[in-house]
Amino acid sequence: MSKKASELAPALRLENIVKTFPGVRALDGVSFDVMPGEVHALMGENGAGKSTLMKVLGGIHQPDSGRIIVNETPVRMGTPLEAKHKGIVFIHQELSLAKELTVAENIYLGELPRKRFGVVDWQSLFDKTNLILQRLKVGFDAKTQVSDLSIANQQMVEIARALTHEAKAVIFDEPTASLTDAEKVVLFEVVEDLKSHGVGIIYISHRMEEIFKITDRISVLRDGQYRGTLETAKTTEEDVTQLMIGRKLDLTRHVNDHEFGDVALEVKGLSCGSLYQNVSFNVSAGEVVGFYGLVGAGRTEIAETLFGLRTPTGGNILLEGQEVEITSPMDAINLGISLVPENRKEQGLVLGMNCRDNMTLPQVSDLTAGPFVSDGAEIAIFDLYHDKLEIKTPSWKQLAGNLSGGNQQKIVIGKWLSMHPKVLIVDEPTRGIDVGSKSEIHKLIRGLASQGYAIIVISSEMPEVLHVSDRIIAMYSGRIMREFTSEEVTEDSLIQAISGIVASDEKAV
Incomplete structure (x- = not known):
């Protein structure tokens, strides 16, 4: 946020917002503001009141008391459409698209350009939409049907909606949850573009690396109450975490404290078409094996094969030393393999x-x-x-x-x-979960391993995979590049491996 922007009046201010549901005081006198040209993070554990506050701002809930002020003018957000017309634009974590309509129809839903007699001006609609899509650098056009897009591209359509209005404030709710690394770069460019045009941005995310990369200030809610605002450049992850949960977290790497049992699961030369090839690994009772890699590396597809959701094109699966055939989830469940899915x-x-x-x-x-x-x-x-x-x-x-x-x-x-189960597979165990709950899930996974469960953890977060795993398997483009123990792995070697780079003294597995 520039000095000039900081001297302006807030683009958006909420004053002493109170919202009560039966038996629960969800918001207890919360005040919050965002300046023009500022990226302001709103953080807190799940249940802290972030979603309720945003729903009040977006006209979904009406506050019991308090004021919403846009450009120094008190306003009432009676409906989501009213909030939109007053310059408050939401980009939701949960997709809210009409999948059977085109990209253009979704972006301008309820506001389609019209000719005489109310006829839709399709050419104008498609031209306006394609200008927005060019700005986002996406690989689809206005006439594409949303159902034909990947989840990540559907998220980009949600983001495109924000660019159709002269927004005073744009609220991003976990916007990168479904995006690839390349798409995240585009998103951050969009954020910078909005910021340069004086738009105030509220950025809700549990991903600390994003918060510290793109935000100017961080405000924290806990138990429905405002707990403080920090300047991003002058604070640390530990400071933010303590403000969020009122305690310190153990963010050290995992060190094993128990003996492993026999090999519970062994995979030999497993392949599934172009998704992954010649994958071999094993997991012992009491061990956590982490799979780490970029989107599209094949990690989830391996899990789906082990759970009977995909049919392998080669290789063998052994459970407790016996070769097994898994053609359906019921086969997997009966054999003792369970999958906690990504979504x-x-x-x-x-x-x-x-x-x-x-x-x-x-x-x-x-x-x-x-x-x-x-x-x-x-x-x-x-x-x-x-x-x-x-x-x-x-x-x-x-x-x-x-x-x-x-x-x-x-x-x-x-x-x-x-x-x-004999083998528990957990895909993205803490996706969309706040830092306090993440710590609880990590502790739970380690506790299950100490009880003798063989566990596979698939994660896109390096701190997570380092924290919970006894061994880490790094994947790139459908194949295993390297396997690390928790003692030998370094962040640099892990990044190299998932980028397809093999160290000179190593060979790809």
């Missing part, structure tokens, strides 16, 4: 179902008493893993969709632990 909300949970039913879903046929499911058996399973995993929920009746990200992830993990 817990779409692939791991039924958000409209309660916590108990989510946790017992894979084994519901085994919990019947006559023609009915045994409530007592289901509750017993939920209670066991509720306590073991320290899941924070008022009761088993709570809908999974109402839990924080960290507790949702624990429900998914508990679901598979209740099946007593």
Whole structure:
């Protein structure tokens, strides 16, 4: 933020916002502002009040008290459309696109350019859209149907919406969660462009490296209350974390403290078309093997093959020394392989179902008493893993969709632990989870390993894979480049390996 911008009035200011839901004071007198040409991070654990505050700002919730001020003028955001017209633009973490429509129709949804008699001016629509897409440097055009785009490109369509208005403030909610490294670079260029035009930006992310790369100030919420604002250039990750959670986190690398058992899973020369080739590795009981690599390296595809979601084109899978054939998830489950998927909300949970039913879903046929499911058996399973995993929920009746990200992830993990797996695969264990809950999930993974579980962790975050893994397998373009122990790995060697660079004294695996 330039000195000139800092001397201006805030582009957006919230004063003493209070919002109460039945039994919960979600926001307790929160004040927050963003200056023109500033990137202002809003941080806090899941449940801290960030989403509620943004929904108040976006006209989804009405505050019980307090004021919203845009360019020194008090305003009321009655609806999301009203907020948009007043210059507040949202880029949501959860995609809100109409997938059967074109990119252009999604970007200008509800505001399509018209000719006489209300006829849509398609040429004008496509021309305006393509100008925006050129600015974003994407590889698709206005006429592309959204359903034909990858998740990452759909996120770019969400971002494109922000460029259609003369925005006073743009709110980015976890914008890089589905983006590749190359697309992140483009996103940061867009942020800089908006900033240079005097737009105030609220940036919500759990990724500290992004926060310290692009923001000017950091404001923190905890338990629905404002806890302070820090200048990014004058603070540290540890300072921010302590403000967020009120305690220090253990961010050291993992050092193993127990003996491993026998090899639980062995993979020999596994291939799956062009997705990955000739992959070989093993995981022992009590060991955590981390897979690290760029998007498209083949990590998730290997996990999906082991869980029966993909059919291998070559190679062998051995479980406890015996060769097995896995053609479906049911085969994997029956053999003792479980997968906590990357996208817990779409692939791991039924958000409209309660916590108990989510946790017992894979084994519901085994919990019947006559023609009915045994409530007592289901509750017993939920209670066991509720306590073991320290899941924070008022009761088993709570809908999974109402839990924080960290507790949702624990429900998914508990679901598979209740099946007593031999091998637990966890894909992006802390995606979209705040730093405090990340620490709990990491501790949980290490605790499960000490109990004898063989665990595969797939992560895009280097600190995470260094913190939880006994061994790290680095992948590049569908093949294993190197394998490291936790003692020998360095950040430089890991980055080289996932970039396809092999050290002169090493050979690709």
